[in-house]
Amino acid sequence: MERREIETFLALAEELHFGRTAERLHVSVAMVSKSVKKLERAVGAPLFDRSSRRVALTPIGSRLYEDVQPAYRQLLDGFARAVAAGRGVEGVLRVGFLGTAVARFVLEVSEEFRIRHPDCRVELIETSYADVAGLLGGDAVDVLLLAIPDFAPDLSSGPVLFSEPAVLAVSARHPFARRDAVSLEDLARDKVLRPRGLTDELDALTVPVATPAGRPIERGDGFSTIQEMLALIGAGRGVFPVPKHASLYDARPDVVYVPMTDGLPYEWRLIWRTAGETNRIRAFAAAARDFVAVNGNPLLPAEE
Amino acid sequence: MERREIETFLALAEELHFGRTAERLHVSVAMVSKSVKKLERAVGAPLFDRSSRRVALTPIGSRLYEDVQPAYRQLLDGFARAVAAGRGVEGVLRVGFLGTAVARFVLEVSEEFRIRHPDCRVELIETSYADVAGLLGGDAVDVLLLAIPDFAPDLSSGPVLFSEPAVLAVSARHPFARRDAVSLEDLARDKVLRPRGLTDELDALTVPVATPAGRPIERGDGFSTIQEMLALIGAGRGVFPVPKHASLYDARPDVVYVPMTDGLPYEWRLIWRTAGETNRIRAFAAAARDFVAVNGNPLLPAEE
């Protein structure tokens, strides 16, 4: 009972003519004959009553058709649905991002993506630090724009889309506020705020746990949103390294952004579950790659 | 989406382990890997999230399983039903016969058949001449015990089970009644009764339409049952050739059976629709063949 035999049986049961069946299936007439014969051999009884003038279903063949036709249809439907979800660039793609600033980038890439693939709707989902791991693991978003390198073995990431130096957000009254630059080493002199809900591992990837010289970098209050973080900074409760674009998008009188000399650069890339990779994701990643190839870092002024 | 791929997918979705899946399907682990990969390639997305330590369904894989599992089950059920109807010797076999005398033979063969195939019920259906063509053509019986050679191109027949000479049933007051024998030539001197509902072709096969010398053999009144035929004979309304065993089983004072010198012998065999041939039929034919090989003609006294 192979797929080809079933398809041949169903087609012949409908056409009742070997020639037309062969044409419909794009195979030779000989193959139709052989496939039917093989199925009949497997069943142990003729399925068609045929002469060179007439082709008709036997009672057993008729019963088999009634049973198999809907089941096979259902099978094809299920398969088609899986293909649409996997290969087809249609349906819905859920793109997560972190912070309102990058929303602009995601929006512009989505615009390009929508032009290329009009059948695929894009849902933009702003997420908090706490959800970074949860969202991807829990199948709440398909792809996430992050500046954190691969942090889990079952995740894949696209190429670096754009890179930014780190700046340190400090209170306007903080001693650092008057300096031209700070280094990682300086982080040991204050407390670094901590995004709430992040695993220790992820937190360490965002901000090192020790300075290059080996001094521990202490963690301070937790926060859930960017705004909350900035409020804590303004109140002098600690410092936090952010990508440079934040100095443009999140300017506040009580917060100063000081360039970091040796902070890890923020390398933005798309991240998705390896096991959940689909054509939609590949297409979105391609659109993002192509977008930055033309426009460069969309969050910072073009460099001369 | 081949059968093997579907089975592998379903088995792996249930086992979540390549080794056990391979064992269950009696294939190598390599084949499981390749089949799954091929299906994933066709779908365009991973169906399993797997490492050397863990195998889990992806959302797309999970959805595909939900869709495919019941459909495939239904497909197998339909196929199994066809196999049971065709290859399996189980279910019901409807055996038709003509005249109560041969019922004894059919009964004894059924007895043997039942011993060989306890899962198959046998239904005995006595039929009238009128139904011979209709019963077989209309799927009312599966196999029929007849003494008429192949009369339709889409019918098959087994070997001759037993053979009997023809005798002519005549009225006890008929001139033939005192003769030791009659010939086909004599049939032109009276009217031959005609089974009702028989096609001309079938009627001609039962009783020739002309004598060897070319004189027409006229047909008389019609009858539907053997008893009716005998009543007409007794009343002197005509004659009718019957197999010799009728002289033993249907003896009546007003009817005399005269041996025919050149009548076609009655060659009893099983007949069935070629397109409806099943293992049940083959098995019943085999039982009948074996029965007569041991017992000879069960309707006549054993010859010395």
Next chain:
DNA sequence: TTTCGTTACGTTAGTCGTAAAGATT
């Protein structure tokens, strides 16, 4: 180091189309 999934490769079996044959009207 063990367990488990993947890749490589050579053998084997089966698929397929062309063309000739057989059957039916």
Next chain:
DNA sequence: AATCTTTACGACTAACGTAACGAAA
């Protein structure tokens, strides 16, 4: 004679297992 199904045969593909390899704990 024309139409339609079946059989024969040769080229080719892919299915399969063994064994080596790679990754994970």
